[in-house]
Amino acid sequence: MKNRQIADMFERIADVLEFQGEMPFKINAYRRAARALVDMPTDIETLWKEGRLRNVPGVGEALAKKMDEFLRTGRMSKFEEATGSVPSGLIDLLGIQSLGPKTLALAHKKLGIQNITDLKRVVEDGSLTALPGMGPKKVENIRKGMELREKSAGCVPLGRALNLVEEIVHRLKKHPGVGRMDPAGSLRRMRETVGDIDILAETKSGESLIRTFVSLPMVTRVLAAGSTKGSVLVEGGIQVDLRAVDSDSYGAALQYFTGSKEHNVRIRELAKKRGLKVNEYGLFDRNEKRLGGRTEEWLYERLGMPWIPPELREDNGEIENALENKLPDLVALRDVLGDLHVHTEWSDGRASIGIMAQKAKALGYRYLAVCDHSQSAGYANGLTPERLEEQVREIGRINRGGKGFRVLAGTEVDIRTDGTLDFPDTLLSKLDIVVAAVHSGFKKRVTERLISAANHPLVDVLAHPTGRLISKREGYEVNIEAVMKACAETGTAMEINAWFERLDLSDVHARRAGDMGVKLAIGTDAHEPGHMDAMRLGIGVARRAWLEKGDVLNCRSWEKRKPKH
């Protein structure tokens, strides 16, 4: 997919233009197009071949021409011109908090800074402070910004952020006079990684709540502590903001701070067209008269649409659908009847089948699929055919006692480099469910191997189909669109692996798969009972992918678990 490549180039052009003081609207046009490219599930090359580049929202004549040039020649003259005109180390500095394009341009012009080393020097020797409009505090903030970037280096995986925010909310809820409290921002939207964490609290005593907040045990530094906003860094360099909000504005504030930015821009445009104004305090008419803002539901309703689930708020069609009352009825955690991918101590898990089953029952499930590794996975203590047969018998014994709950005998069978499976069909046919996955040979014909697994009549699910690890590993060299097509044709389900580092398929891919008619199976890949709580991450991905209950295999009863039947 060249989508990411082009998006990165557009972002870079935008950065340079911003540095050069270009019109903000032009800069924004590049950024919008870049975002659209990353968020769309289709390969841009496909669209290009069909002559439909301009179908991408935010792409007009000029940007389409630049994309066409790149797709034809592998080069984009605008990009080369932009990056050639400015030292590259300079533009990278825009990622530093409190240092924006104006200040950077000033420092470049007056002090000749070219890169991070120069910046450090002018911060330390005081020459930056001496520039017009600059002062000691601004420079100190830039210094802290550089420090923060060195330490935190990027984003927190959603799974970690959720655990942290729950701990904080749990503690703050005990504070007297606190009403509603919700995490907002990208965390509420369940994005796979989160930059910083926003929490909203309904209270009249903001000042004392914020004092409590900034003195929580996990806080390592206090950045701000006023009467409406507290801002801290916690262990790991994660920034957490708490905002104290009045009851009457709570809904408007929650909507505002949940974002996304793009969604909110659209919402406000829409309001404006109707002679209304939306901000974080509420909805206002032409005469600045406040009409309300206590709940999000009310706000969306007054704008002529039903409440939009946060996971959809990315300006990817949700507003148009809401206006026509055509929002999907998103799958929810309570719809899940079982976990379709867990490991036990038989391979590399840390708990017995019984303990894992107990946890599944505690979660309210009706079934649990035990899918230990197959024989090739030596590193993971993969099961030999004999041990798998033994495990099947063991599961039979466990099921004899239980009613209303069933352990499914399954496997996470390796797809070998030649495309064949790691167990013979005679053995696979004895199982309740067969999950197939690539665990080695990431560069060896992965697309063909996955397709041949999809074509295998006994394979029910392809696990973690792209093999990516969030912020760690790119994933296999695979044409995932072709694999989806094979799955759609054969009725093979694809997994949404809910392990916090995987989330594979991703939201964008899962949406594409759903559109193509592929069924999705959410599995936690749990290696101990606690890992099974990650189902909510998988559900987050599924909801961001616009999936409904009927699209998700493990919302069906165990008897209907086989997607091919």
Next chain:
DNA sequence: GCCGTTTTCGGCCCGACTGTTTTCAGTCG
């Protein structure tokens, strides 16, 4: 640079906070 049930030209979301100012620019979300 994009885009059109008020527009093919003239708009383009809105406000807080900070720090440097004495009326505002820059940055952020």
